[in-house]
Amino acid sequence: MQEKRSMSLSAKRRAGNIASYVVLILISIIWIIPFVFLVLQSFRCESQGLTGYVMPQQWGINNYAYLFGWDMVNNCASNCNFLQWYLNTFIIAVCVAVGQTIMQIMMAYALSRFRFRLRKPLMNLMLILGMFPGFLTMIVLYQVLHTLGLTGDNAVPGLIIVSIASSGMGYYVVKGFLDTMPKSLDEAAMVDGATRFQVFYKVILPLCKPIIIYTVLTAFMGPWGDFIFARTIALGSQTGMNVATGLYSWLSAANISTHFTYFCAGGVIVAIPVIVLFLFLQKYYVEGVTGGAVKG
Amino acid sequence: MIAEITGLDYLKLKKGQRFAYKFKRFFSLIPTFFKNLGIKIGLFFKNLGLGIYHWFKDLVLTFIHGDWKTKVSYIIMGFGSIARGQILRGILFLGFEILFIVYMIMWGGYHLGKLGSLGMYYEATITNPDGSVVYGVNSFNVLLYGVLTIFFIIALIYTWNLNIKQNRINEQIIADEKRLATAKDDLRAVVDKDFHKTLLALPSIGIFIFTLLPIFFMILVAFTSYDKNHMPPMNLFGWVGFDNFSQLFTWSAGGNNFAMTFGQILLWTIVWAFFATFTNYFLGMMVAMLINKKGIKFKKLWRTILVLSIAIPQFISLLYIREMFQTDGIINNFIASLGGKPIDFWGDPWLARITVIVINIWIGIPYLMLVTTGILMNIPADLYESANIDGASPWQQYSKITLPYMLFVTGPYLLTSFTGNMNNFNVIYLLTGGGPKDINMASSANGSTDLLITWLFNLAVSNSDYKLAAVIGIMVFIVVAILSLIVYNLIPSTRNEEEFQ
Numbered sequence: 110m111q112e113k114r115s116m117s118l119s120a121k122r123r124a125g126n127i128a129s130y131v132v133l134i135l136i137s138i139i140w141i142i143p144f145v146f147l148v149l150q151s152f153r154c155e156s157q158g159l160t161g162y163v164m165p166q167q168w169g170i171n172n173y174a175y176l177f178g179w180d181m182v183n184n185c186a187s188n189c190n191f192l193q194w195y196l197n198t199f200i201i202a203v204c205v206a207v208g209q210t211i212m213q214i215m216m217a218y219a220l221s222r223f224r225f226r227l228r229k230p231l232m233n234l235m236l237i238l239g240m241f242p243g244f245l246t247m248i249v250l251y252q253v254l255h256t257l258g259l260t261g262d263n264a265v266p267g268l269i270i271v272s273i274a275s276s277g278m279g280y281y282v283v284k285g286f287l288d289t290m291p292k293s294l295d296e297a298a299m300v301d302g303a304t305r306f307q308v309f310y311k312v313i314l315p316l317c318k319p320i321i322i323y324t325v326l327t328a329f330m331g332p333w334g335d336f337i338f339a340r341t342i343a344l345g346s347q348t349g350m351n352v353a354t355g356l357y358s359w360l361s362a363a364n365i366s367t368h369f370t371y372f373c374a375g376g377v378i379v380a381i382p383v384i385v386l387f388l389f390l391q392k393y394y395v396e397g398v399t400g401g402a403v404k405g
Numbered sequence: 406m407i408a409e410i411t412g413l414d415y416l417k418l419k420k421g422q423r424f425a426y427k428f429k430r431f432f433s434l435i436p437t438f439f440k441n442l443g444i445k446i447g448l449f450f451k452n453l454g455l456g457i458y459h460w461f462k463d464l465v466l467t468f469i470h471g472d473w474k475t476k477v478s479y480i481i482m483g484f485g486s487i488a489r490g491q492i493l494r495g496i497l498f499l500g501f502e503i504l505f506i507v508y509m510i511m512w513g514g515y516h517l518g519k520l521g522s523l524g525m526y527y528e529a530t531i532t533n534p535d536g537s538v539v540y541g542v543n544s545f546n547v548l549l550y551g552v553l554t555i556f557f558i559i560a561l562i563y564t565w566n567l568n569i570k571q572n573r574i575n576e577q578i579i580a581d582e583k584r585l586a587t588a589k590d591d592l593r594a595v596v597d598k599d600f601h602k603t604l605l606a607l608p609s610i611g612i613f614i615f616t617l618l619p620i621f622f623m624i625l626v627a628f629t630s631y632d633k634n635h636m637p638p639m640n641l642f643g644w645v646g647f648d649n650f651s652q653l654f655t656w657s658a659g660g661n662n663f664a665m666t667f668g669q670i671l672l673w674t675i676v677w678a679f680f681a682t683f684t685n686y687f688l689g690m691m692v693a694m695l696i697n698k699k700g701i702k703f704k705k706l707w708r709t710i711l712v713l714s715i716a717i718p719q720f721i722s723l724l725y726i727r728e729m730f731q732t733d734g735i736i737n738n739f740i741a742s743l744g745g746k747p748i749d750f751w752g753d754p755w756l757a758r759i760t761v762i763v764i765n766i767w768i769g770i771p772y773l774m775l776v777t778t779g780i781l782m783n784i785p786a787d788l789y790e791s792a793n794i795d796g797a798s799p800w801q802q803y804s805k806i807t808l809p810y811m812l813f814v815t816g817p818y819l820l821t822s823f824t825g826n827m828n829n830f831n832v833i834y835l836l837t838g839g840g841p842k843d844i845n846m847a848s849s850a851n852g853s854t855d856l857l858i859t860w861l862f863n864l865a866v867s868n869s870d871y872k873l874a875a876v877i878g879i880m881v882f883i884v885v886a887i888l889s890l891i892v893y894n895l896i897p898s899t900r901n902e903e904e905f906q
Contacts (some may be wrong), residue, residue, distance in 0.1 A: 161738025268715025
């Protein structure tokens with residue numbers, strides 16, 4: 110009797126597990142399928158437009174060759190600016206990753222460790238500014254950058270400045286991390302005669318490695334998807350565009366029938382470095398995201 | 406106002422009564438909330454008045470009792486500091502004053518003077534004596550530099566006051582026969598006692614120039630006539646007061662009914678934010694629980710597969726999925742091969758709305774899965790063990806242990822994610838662009854899936870209707886601010902900073 114009951118229990122559990130596996134496999138398929146399709150279509154050679162089928166009838170790397178400047182059908186240069194866009198985005202991403210991290214850590218450390226008179230007003234001000242839609246500033250910033258000559262062909266430095274300048278407002282995650290670090294660390298170092306700068310540089314920064322990696326990673330990923338502001342500032346200039354703007358233009362009603370597979374190939378090339386980086390640093394990303402959600 | 410009851414009395418109530426009590430209590434607190442808000446505002450103005458009074462009193466007293474070095478400092482900033490040997494501080498004060506004077510003479514004075522009118526229409530062009538015509542006043546620049554000048558003046562008053570205070574303190578120190586801070590002390594303070602000022606300087610300047618100033622500018626634009634018919638330098642714009650706001654709230658028949666368009670888009674924005682937040686939240690939590698379940702293997706693999714979709718830039722996945730759902734896309738081809746009729750996902754208003762929410766689940770679940778996994782693991786395991794011993798069903802365990810804990814910890818996150826979804830430009834713009842078109846709406850809106858933020862974008866970029874875009878921006882702010890205020894004041898906040906130390 111006793112045995113029978115435990116049997117049915119374990120059978121029940123096994124059935125539950127099998128159901129869970131089925132659901133998980135289904136979920137995995139749903140999440141992975143768009144990327145599989147994207148990769149498959151990037152190897153299609155017979156046509157460049159949007160099709161209802163997935164499997165290429167004629168496989169080849171024509172689309173990739175096109176992106177890198179060679180038209181394999183006509184055996185001539187392809188006049189494609191993809192590499193230029195890619196380089197632009199890469200430069201922006203590196204600069205923004207460095208700049209944003211520095212800005213956010215400076216802001217977060219000051220707000221986490223110092224208690225000064227304007228601290229609360231400053232935090233409230235940033236909270237209130239954050240409630241305005243970001244696009245509102247776009248109109249003005251465009252005009253200002255235009256006056257400075259940082260639009261069109263020179264959009265890259267313009268984009269870098271705009272992305273870094275007010276990034277201090279996103280200090281929340283870093284501050285949440287710093288807040289969990291005991292203050293006695295700072296105090297002990299100061300008793301030993303260290304200045305606040307030395308405490309920051311020699312004690313706190315080395316301990317911040319996980320959150321620094323998280324900030325660099327998210328800041329680096331941002332510009333690859335930044336699209337609306339980049340498009341506004343680039344003004345259709347081929348040399349000033351980033352990949353998102355360029356690839357988006359290939360899906361316009363006028364271009365989609367001739368450029369869809371190029372879009373797929375471009376998407377694959379854009380996604381690969383980000384995915385590789387992401388998989389290596391996944392641990393830090395998860396830590397940052399979880400911490401950020403709990404501590405706000 | 407309903408009577409407060411004690412915890413013991415509350416526990417005696419039946420379930421329905423408890424709910425009724427909570428419900429009544431919530432609404433009875435609203436008047437108190439506004440009363441407290443009123444008191445707070447009153448106190449603020451009282452303190453402001455007192456502050457200004459004391460400030461003036463101190464200024465006058467310092468001038469009367471101060472020596473001649475202090476008195477000169479009222480005109481020439483930093484004079485007192487230099488005269489008393491604090492060369493570095495003195496030069497900084499003096500330098501700022503000179504910079505201010507030069508700025509005012511070169512640009513500030515001109516733009517500030519025109520700020521009242523933003524330039525009259527006949528000032529747009531200037532005819533030179535030789536007959537050539539050049540652009541004259543530019544309303545945009547007048548407004549921008551005018552605002553900048555106002556901020557500059559505030560900064561000068563602040564620095565000037567600092568300079569007076571410096572004199573007062575120094576006189577006191579000399580009277581006490583103590584040592585004045587030297588330039589070396591000042592430089593040391595920059596990396597030690599005042600290190601926070603050093604750290605904050607660059608980020609604050611960035612935020613001021615690239616966020617605060619532009620937002621202030623755009624708030625002012627909401628009160629002007631800046632649109633495609635008033636585009637400087639050809640045509641100037643001017644102040645119109647609340648005209649743009651009344652345009653948004655007046656019901657007018659015909660194609661440009663902004664009141665109806667605004668109402669519909671606001672409603673859909675809130676509906677969308679609600680569904681986008683809570684579908685993601687609960688489904689993401691379920692997926693996280695499924696992966697964390699005892700006996701499930703390859704946990705890391707499942708997680709990595711989901712996380713992959715965070716790594717791929719959103720514009721690629723969203724644009725590709727948009728094409729998959731096209732009438733001649735992969736999904737419809739698949740449906741056709743099964744013998745079904747093609748579905749126009751992006752052509753039908755309701756279908757488009759549902760599709761957008763479903764695709765947003767695809768976008769959001771991996772992120773929520775990550776967020777909730779960490780928190781789920783923090784729930785003490787003995788809670789579940791004792792619940793198991795007491796014979797609680799899985800559903801009871803979920804609704805009595807997991808869910809309350811999750812809601813408590815992630816309360817602030819839910820709020821930010823709700824407001825984030827209200828401004829979720831990417832998903833809507835890349836998938837539908839706001840369409841399908843609703844012909845009843847104002848021509849600047851695309852229609853059925855437009856959020857306030859995409860409408861704002863259309864107004865500003867496609868229609869060059871900057872004044873209305875600014876008004877919509879202010880509306881978005883008001884909605885978000887009210888929502889945040891209510892949530893923060895009525896729900897016990899978990900955001901006590903010092904708690905985490």
